[in-house]
Amino acid sequence: MSAENEPQTLLAKGPAPDPPGADAEATPQLLPVIQKASDHPCFDCSRCCRYVAVEIDKPSTMKEYDHLYWYLYHGGISVFIDWEGDWFIQFETKCDHLTAQGMCGIYERRPAICKDFDWRECEQNVKEEAAEKHLFRNADDFTRWFEEKRPKAFHRYQRFLRKRHASGEDPELERLDNGAPRKKKKRKAGK
Ligand code: SF4
Ligand code: SF4
Numbered sequence: 001m002s003a004e005n006e007p008q009t010l011l012a013k014g015p016a017p018d019p020p021g022a023d024a025e026a027t028p029q030l031l032p033v034i035q036k037a038s039d040h041p042c043f044d045c046s047r048c049c050r051y052v053a054v055e056i057d058k059p060s061t062m063k064e065y066d067h068l069y070w071y072l073y074h075g076g077i078s079v080f081i082d083w084e085g086d087w088f089i090q091f092e093t094k095c096d097h098l099t100a101q102g103m104c105g106i107y108e109r110r111p112a113i114c115k116d117f118d119w120r121e122c123e124q125n126v127k128e129e130a131a132e133k134h135l136f137r138n139a140d141d142f143t144r145w146f147e148e149k150r151p152k153a154f155h156r157y158q159r160f161l162r163k164r165h166a167s168g169e170d171p172e173l174e175r176l177d178n179g180a181p182r183k184k185k186k187r188k189a190g191k
Contacts, residue, residue: 041125046102048117048124053080053090062160065146065153072139079142080132 056079059065071077076092097105104110123131136142146154 041122042119044102045124046098048119048122049095049098049104049114051090051092053088056087056089058085058087060153062157065157066160068136068142069139072136072142078138079136081134082131083133085133 057064059068068079071079071089078090078092080088080090082088097110099105104114119125134145136145143154146157
């Protein structure tokens, strides 16, 4: 059995809660799941190992709005604006190292971003407010926000899209759509 597949049920995904009177700095980052699992907020949750969120530019150009639609037409992708007004794209994708038991299979060499993630500030544990100010699960969600919050840009984008489509499609794509090559106009001799 590889080290990653060993049943490391004594290793938790995050730091253990401090025992009463313990020095937080000295608390080992190991959670005795067998004894304490049901006490810990991370028990039975592995949400933070099941997505990747990457900051993106705030959209302001037609191209950037267009890209947002492109992202949101894909399943498993959402976009959100956090409480600081920063924009993120989020991919629903499970980490390869998340074990069937919901543990980190590479706990002692996991990326620093995972190590630094503090479960105490995790949105799953801070229930008073949503993790994001606006969440767009799909293009319809975004359209509603876009039309309401940025009406001028919304109408400009509609014009942008109409103009781009009015310019016609690539003849090669038309050929594929129709299943037959487009006929070229024959020129009369002498013309
Ligand atoms: S840190 Fe948050 S998302 Fe991650 S396992 Fe714990 S409760 Fe779940
Ligand atoms: S490396 Fe470990 S802690 Fe980081 S996302 Fe993967 S399973 Fe979770």
